[in-house]
Amino acid sequence: MSSKECRNGFNRTGTALVFHPRLNKGCNGSAPTRDAASALEEATRLAEAIGLAVAHSEAVTIAQPRPATLFGSGRVESIGQLTRKLSAEICVVDGKLSPIQQRNLERAWDCKVIDRTGLILEIFGARARTREGRLQVDLAALEYQRSRLVRSWTHLERQRGGFGFMGGPGETQIEADRRQIAERVARLKRELGQLIRTRGLHRSSRKKVPYPVVALVGYTNAGKSTLFNRLTDADVMAKDMLFATLDPTMRGVTLPSGRRIILSDTVGFISDLPTTLIAAFRATLEEVVEADLIVHVRDSSHSDSTRQKADVLAVMEELGVTVDATERTLDALNKIDLLDPGKRAAVIARSSADPLQASVSARTGEGTDELLLRIDRLLSASRRTLDLEIALSDGATLAWLYRHGDVVSREDVDGFAHVKVGLDARAVARFERRMASGETPVVQ
Numbered sequence: 001m002s003s004k005e006c007r008n009g010f011n012r013t014g015t016a017l018v019f020h021p022r023l024n025k026g027c028n029g030s031a032p033t034r035d036a037a038s039a040l041e042e043a044t045r046l047a048e049a050i051g052l053a054v055a056h057s058e059a060v061t062i063a064q065p066r067p068a069t070l071f072g073s074g075r076v077e078s079i080g081q082l083t084r085k086l087s088a089e090i091c092v093v094d095g096k097l098s099p100i101q102q103r104n105l106e107r108a109w110d111c112k113v114i115d116r117t118g119l120i121l122e123i124f125g126a127r128a129r130t131r132e133g134r135l136q137v138d139l140a141a142l143e144y145q146r147s148r149l150v151r152s153w154t155h156l157e158r159q160r161g162g163f164g165f166m167g168g169p170g171e172t173q174i175e176a177d178r179r180q181i182a183e184r185v186a187r188l189k190r191e192l193g194q195l196i197r198t199r200g201l202h203r204s205s206r207k208k209v210p211y212p213v214v215a216l217v218g219y220t221n222a223g224k225s226t227l228f229n230r231l232t233d234a235d236v237m238a239k240d241m242l243f244a245t246l247d248p249t250m251r252g253v254t255l256p257s258g259r260r261i262i263l264s265d266t267v268g269f270i271s272d273l274p275t276t277l278i279a280a281f282r283a284t285l286e287e288v289v290e291a292d293l294i295v296h297v298r299d300s301s302h303s304d305s306t307r308q309k310a311d312v313l314a315v316m317e318e319l320g321v322t323v324d325a326t327e328r329t330l331d332a333l334n335k336i337d338l339l340d341p342g343k344r345a346a347v348i349a350r351s352s353a354d355p356l357q358a359s360v361s362a363r364t365g366e367g368t369d370e371l372l373l374r375i376d377r378l379l380s381a382s383r384r385t386l387d388l389e390i391a392l393s394d395g396a397t398l399a400w401l402y403r404h405g406d407v408v409s410r411e412d413v414d415g416f417a418h419v420k421v422g423l424d425a426r427a428v429a430r431f432e433r434r435m436a437s438g439e440t441p442v443v444q
Contacts, residue, residue: 015087016052018044019079020059020094021070038304042270043094043116045221050122055086069108070101076108083109092119096272099148116272117144124277132195139188140277142181211252212379212424213262215288216332217316218297219308220268223334227297227362228265231372255376256369259406264291271311278318285319292424293378294329295371300347300359301338330356330378332371337361383422386431390417397434404430 020040036059044057060075069076070093083091090112091105097115105113114122121144124137216224232251249265266288278285288294296312298305333351336344336359348367351357358374360367385408390397392415401407406422423431 014052014089015055016047016090016092017079017083017086017088018047018054018057018092018094020057021065022059022061023065024061024063035304035307038302038307039094039271043092046094046116046119046123047092050119050126052090052092055088056082067098068100069104070095070097071105076105080109083111090114092116102148120270120273120277132192135188135192135195137277139185139192142185142188146178146181211260211262212292213264213290214253214293214295214375214379215264215266215291216295216297217266217288217312218268219299219302219312220270222268222297222299222302222308223362224268224297225265227332227334227360227368228263230362230365230368232263253372255379256373257376257380257406259376259379261375261379264288269312269315271307273311273315278315288316289319292328292382293375295332295375296329297332297334297362299335300333301335328378330358330371330374333357333359334362337364337366379424380422383424384428385420385422386428388417388419388421390419391415392417 018040020036020043022036022039040057040059044054047054060071062071066072071079079091082088088111091109091114093105093113093115095116097105097113102113102115121137121141125141128134128137216228218224228249228251231253250262253261253263255261266285296309298309302308331351333347336347339347348359351359355374355377358367358371360371362368383406388401390401392398392412398417398419401419401421401423404423404427408420408422410420411418
């Protein structure tokens with residue numbers, strides 16, 4: 001395989017132009033919610049993440065969106081001239097395009113045009129490695145393609161990989177009709193349903209252990225995988241690249257108190273994440289929904305860190321997870337090694353005073369010991385301490401308590417063990433079920 005190609009055959013030398021449409025204040029009754037420069041930089045990095053060579057990027061102010069082309073006629077013409085001058089193969093519009101807008105821009109610019117959703121789907125299609133991940137992305141891509149069956153570009157000679165949104169004679173499902181897509185969607189849903197059931201069984205098995213589950217969430221490229229590797233000594237791919245991690249990974253971690261937890265690394269979120277992808281990845285993200293503790297990894301060095309946090313919280317809300325200032329959520333302010341001394345000192349001071357924050361550098365390891373301590377304390381806060389009287393002959397129950405709880409004290413008197421043990425909420429529920437069935441003695 002040539003060094004200029006990705007694993008999926010995508011030509012890294014493809015020339016692309018990236019445009020971020022910025023609505024004027026008051027357009028459609030709202031003001032721009034994101035910094036234009038930051039949004040453009042992110043869109044450029046998304047294009048580069050799929051292997052495109054970005055020859056030009058620009059934030060384009062739109063006074064009023066045009067139903068036919070999004071941009072005004074003058075801007076459409078000037079971009080067309082630039083496209084021909086730079087011999088661009090693809091134009092990326094960092095926004096949502098209707099099928100009509102996409103088709104009209106392709107005709108006007110004489111090149112492939114993809115919107116933000118199509119670009120993100122291309123990245124996911126190239127990066128997903130597990131069967132479940134591939135099925136989820138395939139399903140989202142087919143849903144996206146339902147209204148985009150009229151396009152057929154054959155001037156790009158080599159197949160580009162991904163899902164074909166970027167053109168080429170071999171692009172997926174271009175000639176397929178709605179009936180064929182519906183059949184494929186139904187088949188993928190059946191296959192994915194089986195994998196979801198299997199994942200559910202695995203999750204049920206973990207609950208029986210039961211180790212607390214701590215899920216890392218955050219904006220893409222916030223450093224989740226680097227932090228995951230630092231805490232678990234794992235080798236999950238961690239690069240300075242958007243969406244470097246797609247498939248969830250879980251590893252065991254021992255906290256300072258000696259307790260074991262399961263740490264889960266998940267796909268990064270992003271602003272305007274396609275709803276089809278959120279729906280498709282809902283099963284995978286159930287690990288987050290059911291986690292005992294959520295660690296929100298944030299890039300403290302990013303100029304738009306506050307907005308990124310809001311984007312993550314919005315996706316979490318859509319998943320049914322309310323992430324607020326509760327003891328189920330801990331903010332990990334990452335990349336403090338990239339801050340200037342003054343800002344770094346301020347971030348560290350602020351997080352030191354807040355038990356629901358920790359400042360860390362996943363790259364250097366600074367602050368990770370304190371992060372584990374805070375995770376330990378938050379998980380311990382939800383624990384109950386039980387005083388039990390267990391018959392010494394009931395070795396199975398004693399062994400269960402030692403295996404699933406923290407035995408604080410024990411005194412053996414007259415054939416009974418008087419035990420004080422700390423159990424998390426999940427273990428208490430299991431213990432109480434056993435107690436109700438007569439398998440364990442009464443809780444004092």
